Amino acid sequence: MSEQQAESLRERKKRRTRQSIIDVAHALFHDNDYDTTTVEAIAAGAEVSVRTFFRYFANKEEVALAPLDEMGELTLAALRRRPADEPPLTALRAAVLDAWTIMSPDGESLRHYTDHLLPIGKASALAGAVQNRVVALGDRFALEFVEGDDAGGPQPRTDLHASLAAFAFLAAVQVAVRAWCASDSNDPADLVATALTCLDSLVVERNSAHRA
Amino acid sequence: MSEQQAESLRERKKRRTRQSIIDVAHALFHDNDYDTTTVEAIAAGAEVSVRTFFRYFANKEEVALAPLDEMGELTLAALRRRPADEPPLTALRAAVLDAWTIMSPDGESLRHYTDHLLPIGKASALAGAVQNRVVALGDRFALEFVEGDDAGGPQPRTDLHASLAAFAFLAAVQVAVRAWCASDSNDPADLVATALTCLDSLVVERNSAHRA
DNA sequence: GGAATATATGGCACGAACTGCCACATGGCA
DNA sequence: TGCCATGTGGCAGTTCGTGCCATATATTCC
Numbered sequence: 292m293s294e295q296q297a298e299s300l301r302e303r304k305k306r307r308t309r310q311s312i313i314d315v316a317h318a319l320f321h322d323n324d325y326d327t328t329t330v331e332a333i334a335a336g337a338e339v340s341v342r343t344f345f346r347y348f349a350n351k352e353e354v355a356l357a358p359l360d361e362m363g364e365l366t367l368a369a370l371r372r373r374p375a376d377e378p379p380l381t382a383l384r385a386a387v388l389d390a391w392t393i394m395s396p397d398g399e400s401l402r403h404y405t406d407h408l409l410p411i412g413k414a415s416a417l418a419g420a421v422q423n424r425v426v427a428l429g430d431r432f433a434l435e436f437v438e439g440d441d442a443g444g445p446q447p448r449t450d451l452h453a454s455l456a457a458f459a460f461l462a463a464v465q466v467a468v469r470a471w472c473a474s475d476s477n478d479p480a481d482l483v484a485t486a487l488t489c490l491d492s493l494v495v496e497r498n499s500a501h502r503a
Numbered sequence: 504m505s506e507q508q509a510e511s512l513r514e515r516k517k518r519r520t521r522q523s524i525i526d527v528a529h530a531l532f533h534d535n536d537y538d539t540t541t542v543e544a545i546a547a548g549a550e551v552s553v554r555t556f557f558r559y560f561a562n563k564e565e566v567a568l569a570p571l572d573e574m575g576e577l578t579l580a581a582l583r584r585r586p587a588d589e590p591p592l593t594a595l596r597a598a599v600l601d602a603w604t605i606m607s608p609d610g611e612s613l614r615h616y617t618d619h620l621l622p623i624g625k626a627s628a629l630a631g632a633v634q635n636r637v638v639a640l641g642d643r644f645a646l647e648f649v650e651g652d653d654a655g656g657p658q659p660r661t662d663l664h665a666s667l668a669a670f671a672f673l674a675a676v677q678v679a680v681r682a683w684c685a686s687d688s689n690d691p692a693d694l695v696a697t698a699l700t701c702l703d704s705l706v707v708e709r710n711s712a713h714r715a
Numbered sequence: 716g717g718a719a720t721a722t723a724t725g726g727c728a729c730g731a732a733c734t735g736c737c738a739c740a741t742g743g744c745a
Numbered sequence: 746t747g748c749c750a751t752g753t754g755g756c757a758g759t760t761c762g763t764g765c766c767a768t769a770t771a772t773t774c775c
Binding site (some may be wrong): 318418421423425450451456458459462465466467469488492494 | 635
């Protein structure tokens, strides 16, 4: 079980440079705004040229949303660990909880993530980019369900169902995150509570609409 | 009941200029891509300066998504016409159908809209902007429900419920639109059918997840 | 009708986000 | 040590988007 120590010097340097860019960028985003911080300033802080910055990140948004991507990957990994026969929404709900719990056995790692969340929520210029990630993530979630399904070929109806579950779920999480950002609380526990409320309300709301 | 003929010459000219920009822009988007068509080309086609273009539209995205905004307004107006005591999802479902039917008593107006939809769906650079509109629209939908509610002050739970309904609904519509764009059909009727399937599946899916 | 006023437009300079290209430096490997 | 792959920097150039000021066109008041 040796860690892959086969990480060459080159790769180590790249990893460090990348992390340095992320750290500097988020520090600047915190101090000033996302919009007002220039790529030039970030590059200078990380001691790389602007050209090199764009070799690590395709655009300014990407470095801002790196933590979000990380969380997405974590959730996807958690989803894959769920039993294959579990209903989509149940699995997704369990997956976020897993991901958030993994990040915060002590409650601190999740805070590290939520610390990035607020500035992202405030920066309206990032809203579009955030939604792009959400859509991409939703597609990957949906893919898990059609692949995990019994049918061999992806029938259109199955596809729709899987996408529906994924995107309704993501909508609920987003509503929760937005509500949490809008509130004056910065306690990660509140975020979890709000998310659970939303996910549960999803079911109730749906049923009442169905009955009406 | 005289039409407001009090539209001054200035306003008429502005309206014409605005429409001209939109028309030229979408024609160019259709011929080339969204990304490759420059604002300069659009402005030249509409016979205005680039500076004037940016007085009519804050950015290139805005002119591309003008038809989408129009559809959003139509749906919102249809929603307001629904009875106040109708459950959110029921009202929303009826509202889109109304909006789409209004646009297409003959089936042609809706086609005019769907014609714009495909290029928008293809242009990945627009995805973020699209999602921005969706979020803004979702908030306005949600506002209708908390305002129309019996309670005077907006309780947090009510807010969450209203947002949830709005965004789950929008998620379903988006899944349908995306599926329709991905399919080789360009028949508006198929879009309507897919949307209905999604909205119905939303309920079924939810129930099964609830039972599991 | 004509002067005073408001508003729309155009042109210019400028900042910031990216990109392509080429020269150079640095790490990996025989 | 020397060769090759790859990472880096600099520079010119394109596009989006904004502030500023001069000018042209509409509106209003006399």
